[in-house]
Amino acid sequence: MSLYPELDEAALAQVVEALRTGDTARLAPARAAEVAEARKAATFLDGVGVPVGDGVELDAALWLHNGDGRHPLIVMPSPWAKQGWTVYAVQALRFARRGYHVLAYTTRGFGESGGEVEVAGEADIADGIKALSYLIAQAGGPDAIGKVGFLGDSYGSGISQLVAAEDPRVHAVVALSTWGDLGEAFYENDTRHIAAVQTLLGAAKTARLSARTQQAFDDVLANRNVEETLRWAATRSPYHRVGKLNEREVPVLFAQAWHETLFPGNQTLKMFNALSGPKRLLLSIGDHSGPEMTGILGLPNRIWQDAHRWFDRHLLEADDGAAPETAAAFDADSGAEDQVVSEIMWSRALETRPTWDAATGNPERFYLTGPAEGAKDGGLLDKPGNGWRTTFTTGTDTPATVADAILLTGYAELAGLPKAYRTGRIDRTLAGVWTTAPLPSRHQLRGVPRLRVTVAPSAAESTFVAYLFDVNAFGIGRIITHAPYTVLDGAPDAPATVDLALQATGYDVPAGHRLMLVLDSVDPFYGPAAETPGTLAITSPDEDPSYLELPLS
Template identity: 60%
Template sequence: MTSAEQTRPRSLYPELDEGTLMRFFEALVSGDTGRLAPSRAAEIDQARELVAPVRVKVPGADVGAGSVELDGVLWKQRTGAEQCPGIVMPSPWTGLGWLVYVVQATRFALAGYNVLTYTTRGFGASGGEVEVAGEPDVKDASRALDYLIEQAGATRVGFLGDSYGSGISQLAAAQDERIDAVVALSTWGDLGEAFYENTTRHVAAVQTLLGAAQQAGARLSESTQRVFGDVLSNQNIEATLKWAAERSPLTYVERINRREVPVYFAHAWHETLFPTNQTLRMFHALTGPKRINLSIGDHSSPEMTGMVGLPNRIWEDAHRWLNHHLKDVENGIGDEDQVISQIMWNKTLESRPTWDAVTGRTERLYLTAAPAGEDDGALIDKPGSAWSTVIQTSADTPATVADAIITTGYAEMAGNPKTYPTGDISHADAGVWTSTPMAVAARLRGIPRLHLTYTPSAGQSTFIAHLFDVAADGSAHIITHAPFTSLDADPGQPVTADVELQATGYDIPAGHRLMLVLDGTDPFYGDANPPRATLTIASSQDDPSYLDIPLS
């Protein structure tokens, strides 16, 4: 198995057991709770007194040969349904479809909502083909809202989605003025940036989506297959970015702002499918009520325990958000800070009034030549003399984003982040710069920024910047990273790179060092480097290379 194949899980929801979730739903319908734990049985008994969940077929949008039916479940209040608020929940990128939400939908119903969950087109028992939050999916969302209102009624309506369903929920709110609030978990704002970060192809992300769709038996439309294939084969970039823009909530943010729709986001620091910065750009662009919860982990993993009914602060906030904005419950969330951050690795929760307030100050560290007798360059607070170093780009190094999409995030959540052997990094294949040991703990909060000049030996080039926290024994944990690609440089001519690394909330203990590693290959990305290419990384007195570190 290649390193790229190792990064691809078969499912985006490895912790969810279909049988367990289906037993919950069957007991909810039949009342037979004999195979459930007492606490779960009591919850179902209480729910059955208030709501009558039923499997439904939701008429979807008319596309091509005709309309499709969407497989769903409707939780309708037994009394006074028309005077209740409603929630629509489009499913994630999984064959489990609406079943992913069965526990949380029941809890919303217990709180007095009419709830409709549905499986998005092309997945599971729903008709149609997967359009990746295209126009048919957005029209499906409005049709689902039509159905909820016709069958149960709704005074106000919220949309809630995880992953794929979160993007559809934002896009629906931009198009349908009946939607009063949104919860978007593990979401995207700019799909183009998720596929091409700094012009670098996210091949592992696209391979993961394809593999999960295949495992789910999803039916991808011809255009979806073509775009995914183009990303993997490095073709038709402009057409792909146009396709992605049509599916990006950021494209339509002014429509959301016009009505000041309240939006709640949840995201993981080490998100490998939809990088954090592009979601933060969407968050920053919103002018209405907003909130973002940033957590240790990877795609959908921080909210996973809530999907099976265990205590989960992200889902608790989602309930508070919708209760406040759909039911006028004065629970305090409207007066709380906009940003909640879970800090790596102590799991402390911090809040700030805005994203701009997350970073208190910035410290500039200059990349300098290796001191006498040292292999690594230095990161220091003053620029040094001019220097240059040459790296080969064809070989991978131990400096990688993660061992695997999603599963590495679960290990991080469990307190076991990947340990990197920095001593094994070849200086022929990577540039390495290290700070002196921290006299006191450093609290990194925000987006690190890298400025450097390099000269590629070829017209196209890629490097990946990794920022590590290195202990005294040389072992390291990754703080953040970002790729950079230049596609139109002249061979032998300098390229200036200004790179935003992915946002972070990280505490570096006293005695540890920062380490910046630049190499040309990572299994998560499709690099543009031709065989045997080199990058000459340099710094001059007129234009020194530096790393800006955001601190609290």
């Protein structure tokens, strides 16, 4: 298992070899020209061992710009991948050509680096700080350098935010496919993200996990020591250090996929909204690291283009200390000053908005009702229809699932092939289903849909997953968003009111399609609270009707 299933390792290895030797014969002409220019602009060194203490060295590569004057610095901690720093080879050489000194390193416990994997723990933060000190020394010392940026994809993005919180030398951050609150990513609404943890373990098969790291992952999978794991996750969560970033108003650029399955988007959105300094959030079709993958391979990519512009704006300085002319792309007319850029499903249109609030639609309620006469499904209507009760059996999966496969379904989405759901095959004895009438006009969902529903599970602990689908006239659905929820320590068959935030979305539902809400009890992506089958009743009390609230623009 790899978090980068589309990564062409051989192509990256050829780039590194060409940087090392100058022999570009095996590269495509455009890439060969890039490498030749980078070798003129900067001195490249790989196989660098960065000492970080206790006899541990980090495998790294250096690009030291050859030009006169003070140059800004970029440090790039590697993703959760055996390929280590080489994932950044193409983008690092582009930064070097642009005038930066660059250090890309493989995080501890992976690849050729020493130490053990601590999942962005204190050792990883200390490593990032020492890697920066090493780069400063190689670049000529504090008086010879400009401003400092940290950039990471996936694992490296979390480390980058944490280092920036702790080291005042860091002036800006780029965090791609990142997390804000690791505890929420592992235990969303008290529901274990077992597929995410299994994927992380699979991707780290050749890494050296510390005993504490292995215990944390094992505990999530075994559903034990939850509070202990949440404390462990809190120290590894940028959200819990956001005050330190805000004290210095560190500029942070985020990139996230709408259908992110490793680090669900709402916890990153929480981090984004908590920041008070300059910030930008790029939201894209796909799953973890997919939207930025073409840039890793050296192909045109708007996310990496924004990353370069972000650092140019916040790190490059003219001789008089003012922002350079290269930052001119960030002007009001271009939308580059806006904090939020959303790629809309499935039109791929890009919408820019000045803030998250401005990007969010107005809430409109669709009330859950009982089935009309002769119908199997309940309705989603503009007025409450109470007095009904829908009960389904728990413990068996249905065709309503998050995705066919973690990461891979997202790559299909990027290729214009979102998963098709045959909604008629969802067994209504195993799920609750509510649908609208065909929509008279296009509905633009922008923001976080919210579900308020009264549930009465037969067990003291019970899990359900809520899915929102866009369904055409033939009953073929596309998933818009979803979220899991687990009821803990409840009295069997006692009603409980649940407020559930589904993952944020940017989605256009065509006129004539229906919206469909499905609740079922099993999804391979999540760990159930109880293994024994039972029932889950959904009701809508007169005094507190159940409804789905959609942010519509």
